[in-house]
Amino acid sequence: MSYALIVAEVRRGVFEERNLDAIGLCALMEKDISLLVTDSTYAMNEKLVNTIIKIKLEEALFLNPLNMVGVVKTVMDFSGKPDVIVFTHSSSGTELASYVAGYFNLPLITDVNGFDKERGVFYKSYYSDKIFGEFKQTGQGPFVITVRSGSFKEYAVEKVSSPIDETIEGIPIAEGRSFVEYVEEEKAEIDITKAEFLLSVGRGIGNKDEIPDYEELADLLKATLSGSRPVIDKMWLPKARQVGTSGKTVKPKVYLAMGISGAFQHIAGMKDSDCIIAVNKDPEAPIFQYAHFGIIADIHKVRNKLKDILKG
Amino acid sequence: MNILVFTKRVPATQEEELRIIDEGQGIDLSKVPFKVNDWDNYAVEEAVQIAEKTGGSATAISIGDAESDEVLRRAIAMGTKDGFLIETEQILHDPNARATLIFNFLKKEGTPYDAIFTGVQSEDDQFGAVGGILAAKLGLPFVSMVISIDAFESDHVIVRRELEGGLQERVRVMLPCVISIQTGINEPRYVSIMGVRKASKVERKIFKAADYQENLVSKIEAVKWVYPPKKGGATILSGELEGVCKDLLGILKEKGVYQ
Ligand SMILES: Cc1cc2nc3c(=O)[nH]c(=O)nc-3n(C[C@H](O)[C@H](O)[C@H](O)COP(=O)(O)OP(=O)(O)OC[C@H]3O[C@@H](n4cnc5c(N)ncnc54)[C@H](O)[C@@H]3O)c2cc1C
Ligand SMILES: Nc1ncnc2c1ncn2[C@@H]1O[C@H](COP(=O)(O)O)[C@@H](O)[C@H]1O
Numbered sequence: 001m002s003y004a005l006i007v008a009e010v011r012r013g014v015f016e017e018r019n020l021d022a023i024g025l026c027a028l029m030e031k032d033i034s035l036l037v038t039d040s041t042y043a044m045n046e047k048l049v050n051t052i053i054k055i056k057l058e059e060a061l062f063l064n065p066l067n068m069v070g071v072v073k074t075v076m077d078f079s080g081k082p083d084v085i086v087f088t089h090s091s092s093g094t095e096l097a098s099y100v101a102g103y104f105n106l107p108l109i110t111d112v113n114g115f116d117k118e119r120g121v122f123y124k125s126y127y128s129d130k131i132f133g134e135f136k137q138t139g140q141g142p143f144v145i146t147v148r149s150g151s152f153k154e155y156a157v158e159k160v161s162s163p164i165d166e167t168i169e170g171i172p173i174a175e176g177r178s179f180v181e182y183v184e185e186e187k188a189e190i191d192i193t194k195a196e197f198l199l200s201v202g203r204g205i206g207n208k209d210e211i212p213d214y215e216e217l218a219d220l221l222k223a224t225l226s227g228s229r230p231v232i233d234k235m236w237l238p239k240a241r242q243v244g245t246s247g248k249t250v251k252p253k254v255y256l257a258m259g260i261s262g263a264f265q266h267i268a269g270m271k272d273s274d275c276i277i278a279v280n281k282d283p284e285a286p287i288f289q290y291a292h293f294g295i296i297a298d299i300h301k302v303r304n305k306l307k308d309i310l311k312g
Numbered sequence: 313m314n315i316l317v318f319t320k321r322v323p324a325t326q327e328e329e330l331r332i333i334d335e336g337q338g339i340d341l342s343k344v345p346f347k348v349n350d351w352d353n354y355a356v357e358e359a360v361q362i363a364e365k366t367g368g369s370a371t372a373i374s375i376g377d378a379e380s381d382e383v384l385r386r387a388i389a390m391g392t393k394d395g396f397l398i399e400t401e402q403i404l405h406d407p408n409a410r411a412t413l414i415f416n417f418l419k420k421e422g423t424p425y426d427a428i429f430t431g432v433q434s435e436d437d438q439f440g441a442v443g444g445i446l447a448a449k450l451g452l453p454f455v456s457m458v459i460s461i462d463a464f465e466s467d468h469v470i471v472r473r474e475l476e477g478g479l480q481e482r483v484r485v486m487l488p489c490v491i492s493i494q495t496g497i498n499e500p501r502y503v504s505i506m507g508v509r510k511a512s513k514v515e516r517k518i519f520k521a522a523d524y525q526e527n528l529v530s531k532i533e534a535v536k537w538v539y540p541p542k543k544g545g546a547t548i549l550s551g552e553l554e555g556v557c558k559d560l561l562g563i564l565k566e567k568g569v570y571q
Contacts, residue, residue: 011475060481065444065454091475095456098444101408107531108408110439114541121535127325127436131332131339132540133405139531176453176486180470185478197569203326221570230350233496245476254569261326275567277560278546282327286540293563294546295556305557 004031005075005082005142006049007068009092010059012182015044017149018088023048024152025145026086028115033159034082036075038062039167047158053079056169063092065099066174072100074168082142089146091246097146107143109135113151113264128263129286148264149245150271188240195224196253200243200270202228204259204280204299208236214258217303220310226250228260244269258299262287313366313464317359317429318373318414319352319387321380322436336536348383351431355493357500358461359429360391366464368426369393375410377401381516388511389503395514400521405437406530411445416524418450427469428490432457440492447490455485456492 004026009016015037026033032050039054046052053075061067072085085100087093089111101108114123114132121134122145137143192198199218205211218225225241232242243250245265255273259280260266267290270276278291279299288294295302323344331340348356359370372387372395374380384395398417404410417423428447433440440456447454459480460472467487472480474494485491549556564570 011479065448069448091457091473094440095444095454098407098441098456099448099454101441102411102445102448105408107406108439108441108445109532110407110441123538125438125540126339126537127323127330128438129540130325130330132538134535134538136533136535137531138533139408139529143531174453176489177455178484180482180484183472183480183482185480197564221564223569229495235499239478246474247478249477252569254564254567275563276546277563282329284329288546288548289540289543291546293560294548295560296548296550297553297556301553302557302560305553306560309554309557309561 002031003050003079003082004029004033004084004086005072006033006035006086007093007096008035008037009063009088009090010038010040010042011063012059013040013042015042016088016090018090018147019044020048020153020156021147021149021151022086022088024155025112025115025147026084027157027159028117028152028155029084031083034075034079036071045158046163047160048156049163050160051164051166053166053168055171056167057171060179061173063096064174064177064179065096066177067171068096068100069103070171070174071168072104074171078168085142085144087144087146089148093146097144101144107137107139107141108145109137109143110146111148112145113148115152125264128261130284149268185239188238190224190240192224192226192241192243193248193250195250197221197223198226198243198250198252198255199223200226200228200255200257200260201231202257202260203230205231208234210300211236213303217307220307223256228266257287257291258303260287261285262290313362313368313426314424315359315363315368315370315427315429316373316423316425317352317355317370317387317392318431318442319356319383320349320374320431320434321346321376321383322349322434325436332537332539336538339537346379346382348386349431349435351433351435351493351495352383353500354495354497355429355431356387356390356392357498358493361498362461362464364391371396371423373398373414375400375404375413375521384516385508385511386503388514388516389507390501395516397516397518398521398524399518402521404530405534406532407437407439407441408445408532409528409530411442411449412528413521413524414442414446415449416526416528417519420524421519426487428488430490430492432492432494443490443492450490453485453489454492455483455489457494458491459494459497461491
């Protein structure tokens with residue numbers, strides 16, 4: 001039978017919103033959808049899929065790539081090979097997808113953000129969204145895909161009044177890797193998600209010595225300073241100030257981004273801001289596609305000029 | 313502890329205008345400078361630190377054309393014992409093909425290791441896949457998005473991997489294994505031009521990709537390159553810097569965040 005198999009992510013009892021993008025893509029591909037999920041308590045709209053296959057494994061065991069190959073094998077033995085196996089393009093989704101593709105020797109396309117139904121090609125970002133590649137499967141399927149969050153959600157529509165329920169147990173548990181515990185981020189000096197106005201700086205500021213000048217600008221504007229991941233990785237700003245998928249999701253009235261290119265992991269954390277203003281010297285920077293206002297200029301010059309004006 | 317660490321030479325495209333050529337069949341990178349993949353810079357640093365701590369060594373490996381020697385010299389300057397180049401002129405887009413090449417290489421050369429480190433992803437292709445595919449082919453445990461190696465024992469490691477929104481997961485992984493390193497795990501040491509020059513004296517072994525082609529087929533094809541669809545885009549404030557800055561302040565006032 002022709003169907004799509006989606007591996008859903010339920011983390012700490014939450015059915016992650018990005019699962020809807022995987023469902024949306026499969027709906028767009030006009031496939032019957034079987035959703036693989038842990039047999040636990042979570043909330044989702046079950047009408048979006050044809051079949052729900054519940055796996056009797058704890059969440060952390062299910063989201064472990066070594067066990068996932070056993071899960072996929074069991075499902076394929078039971079329901080036949082799907083046309084496509086879809087994961088989210090997340091921390092765990094990419095880990096699971098690459099391991100499954102490697103184990104079963106299957107074609108893999110990751111970070112898919114578009115699909116052309118007529119031509120059967122998938123769009124995948126290259127060079128931080130400056131170029132897209134149109135990709136096609138050539139090897140023996142099923143092929144494995146990871147889906148960028150926010151890309152296909154709107155295509156997830158109700159298909160059935162109630163899906164077929166299946167349960168699978170007895171999945172062998174691998175010993176090579178085991179979950180120890182979750183670790184929460186430490187309590188921070190500041191909560192950037194509460195700020196109305198964020199001045200956010202990226203790798204474009206160049207080096208740590210520039211930070212005080214941007215702090216001063218933030219003070220003059222009564223804005224809160226935040227940053228993209230490289231700025232936090234280099235410890236120019238503390239982790240609590242990171243915007244993006246692995247940092248905070250923010251929704252201020254104004255998000256002023258300086259020297260940030262607009263990688264999707266960053267965009268995902270700020271795209272719902274009321275007003276986005278981007279300053280970047282590269283007119284092709286993807287962030288200009290999401291911004292309401294843009295300034296194509298050297299950020300240091302803009303910073304200095306703003307400071308001059310504000311100081312009178 | 314002996315660690316094999318992968319390092320890739322990538323175009324630094326962040327500030328460059330990229331042009332699609334040959335009716336979508338190519339991208340003009342002729343004027344773009346190249347650099348080490350950011351993620352691999354962190355992976356090399358981590359490998360060197362762990363090797364130092366545990367009294368082993370790290371070996372850097374790169375797949376690419378002769379120019380990739382540059383990232384091997386850089387790795388040696390950071391402290392890897394040596395560097396291997398698996399030389400090929402061909403660009404292998406398919407991460408499956410790249411992982412197969414590495415798998416064949418490791419099998420044929422019998423290179424010993426306790427752990428293999430890769431970066432989480434390549435900056436250019438952003439597949440984030442070579443580490444996981446390789447691990448599965450080798451039948452080894454795999455863990456990605458690793459932002460801390462908390463303990464390194466003789467038969468296992470305890471690592472922390474990053475999930476979304478600041479949450480982390482502590483995981484125990486048996487050795488040998490494949491670990492994909494996330495940025496921010498350490499502070500990569502500074503590499504001077506002098507350091508890279510000195511590293512030239514350390515031998516880098518060159519292997520020919522042609523010798524490791526067993527089962528190596530691309531399972532996906534890049535049909536065409538296109539520019540991302542425009543999404544409406546921003547209203548660009550243009551003119552003299554002074555005027556632009558005043559316009560910006562005007563918008564802030566209008567939005568009510570600045571008086
Ligand atoms: C699993 C995973 C999770 C991630 N999570 C996050 C996350 O939570 N948050 C996040 O931000 N990223 C995250 N990333 C990283 C993300 O992919 C990008 O690498 C990152 O967002 C790039 O940051 P940047 O825009 O500051 O730097 P770059 O992409 O290097 O961009 C710098 C920009 O500055 C501009 N510039 C340089 N100099 C100047 C100047 N003088 N004047 C004006 N402009 C200038 C350049 O044109 C360029 O556009 C994650 C990646 C992965 C794989
Ligand atoms: N050509 C290459 N040479 C060396 N290492 C590579 C190469 N391609 C991928 N890798 C390794 O695999 C990781 C993930 O790459 P990718 O799957 O392409 O995103 C990179 O961070 C590198 O460590």
